[in-house]
Amino acid sequence: MxxxxxxxxxxxxxxxxxxxxxxxxxxxxxxxxxxxxxxxVLLIRWIFFAPFIVDGPSMQPNFHTGERIIVNKILYDVRQPEHGEVIVFHVPSEGRDFIKRVIGVPGDTVKVEGDTITVNGNVVDETYIKEAVDEKHNNNELYNTEANFPNEQFQDGKVPEGHVFVLGDNRSNSTDSRRIGFVPFEDIVGRADLVFWPLKDMKFVSH
Incomplete structure (x- = not known):
């Protein structure tokens, strides 16, 4: 037992x-x-997405200094940029990245005269800045008081293959294709898709 x-x-x-x-x-x-x-998550972000901080007034009234944006890095591996899309791209001469809006794509002929922009002879309907433009016009003022295009520096308005023509939404305070010329595809980081900071201003970017 x-x-x-x-x-x-x-x-x-x-x-x-x-x-x-x-x-x-x-x-x-x-x-x-x-x-x-x-x-x-880190790998996916590194490969597919990138953060970008808006610095400066060139995209007002739609984007403001300090806003954080998610940039889609793979979209333009699948297709080319399209009219109206907001992109982030490298500017080697400036040593930093810019955020602007695509106005012209390869083969387009772009003309900027004051507040009138034409692409291939057709006036561009810029709904994204309509309110700001109308406010200036109601006061008998121009929204774009700066450079036109073509100009002395860039005399050919036709967008070459592998490039885009970009403008800042704030036409009177923007260093864009009127001053730096056409943007090569290889300098494009990606498309701005989401404003994620400040949280109160979180939104998907309209293109």
């Missing part, structure tokens, strides 16, 4: 898995899963 009790007692202490050890293993698995998930 004593021998049987010892065997049963010995078997009872060795069969169940040690609870602390089991909990430790589960914690390690959870930690691995979290690390992998974070790594995937």
């Amino acid at each position: 004593e021998q049987q009790f010892q065997q049963e007692h010995s078997g009872h202490s060795g069969n169940p898995q040690d609870p602390p050890k089991k909990q430790k293993n589960e914690a390690i698995e959870w930690l691995k899963a979290i690390v992998i998930a974070v790594a995937l």
